[in-house]
Amino acid sequence: MRAKIALVPLVAVLALAGCASPGEPASEGEPVVDAPVGEDAPLYDLLPDEIKEAGVITMAGDTHPPYRTIEDDGSFTGIDPDMQAALAEQLGVEFEIVTSSGLDAMLTGMLSGRYDAFNGPVRATPEREADFDAVVWMTTRTSYVFPAERADDFPDSEAVCGQRVAGVVGSVTETQLQRLDDWCTGEGLEPTEFVGLEDTNSTILALNSGRADLVGTTQASAIDLLATQQDKYDYVMQTDEQGAGVDLLAMFMPKDSGLAEPMLAAFEAIFDSGRYAEIMAEYDIEDAQVEAPVLNPNTGG
Structure with missing residues (x-):
């Protein structure tokens, strides 16, 4: 198990994140991985043509350790970049995180075409699944x-x-x-x-x-x-008696973007290979794992 990630404490990144206006990118890092490019990747052929032509999947993201932390050089560390690196090996295109502030701004930005996806942590709900495809990959309390x-x-x-x-x-x-x-x-x-x-x-x-x-x-x-x-x-x-339950957290993509099926397949591949479990263990959140990724759990796929 790694030392608890070399993350900047939450308050230390206020100066970086606090300058953003809702809906406007605060910073754009370099692509988070150097993925195998193109046809050599197992699931490349499943990607929509727009993503193949762009060669990158643009992710909305805010500062939310340990999911995402902006380092002094503008790079990102955390669960999200590590998970994206594993997914990129399957899909054959890079992931790039563009920092934005506010959940509403990120969801609206996806609908306007500014971002291809957002990995939360955000809850899968029937209302959100009306506008977005959601691939559930973890839970939370x-x-x-x-x-x-x-x-x-x-x-x-x-x-x-x-x-x-x-x-x-x-x-x-x-x-x-x-x-x-x-x-x-x-x-x-x-x-x-x-x-x-x-x-x-x-x-x-x-x-x-x-x-x-x-x-x-x-x-x-x-x-x-x-x-x-x-x-x-x-x-x-919070306890179950107090209504905690188990909420399902998902990666969101705009409906009909063509990304849902390849992204689900990529998640299934890293679950099967054991890489998903390794990443969750590295961050000491094994109890937030799900047995398998699920597409649109509230609306049936």
Whole structure:
């Protein structure tokens, strides 16, 4: 297992990500992989002609460790680039991440043709599957991160009730927080106050500045944050009783783009080869694995 990735702590990249306007690229890195090009790749022939001609799959992305972190040289590290490198070996074209801010801007950017895909973490829902094809490749449970010095205030996730929770607008965290609120009120406790922000860096800044009591984020992000700043933060996990369940996270592509079937095949190949499991283990998120990738789980393919 690798040392916990050479990631820049979340707050350290605020200067890089904070300059972006919603919908406008903040930075464009070099393609994240040097993939086998063209017909030598196993699944190249499945790609739509537009992607073959471009020679690249353009991914929307924001700063969201450990999925994506922008390094000082403008390159990206994290789960997303590693997964894309594995997929590129199957598809024979490079992946390039273009940084944008805000989920709505990234989804709109795909529909306008600015981006070919977005890998979240974003939840597959029937509403989103009306406009996008979704290849599910992992799950998540929501974690609530707080300053380590407040550990006595948060012995368990019940203590999140009545608190100010920062989260990314439109994210899986916002949905799970609504379920937690239902549980809180059912138990006679106060619901949370959601502090909706544009990206993960903004939520951490809100916590550090006292604007929020906790940050709601994916389990993988909580694990990464504690690994990079062990003595600064701690977290509690939302339970099944509190409505956590298991949300399915997916890579999204515009409907009828021609990318869904080749992308699903590429995911199936890296599942079969064991590379998918290796990447998940490298980031200590084996419990977020799915048995197999699934296309459009809510609408039947």
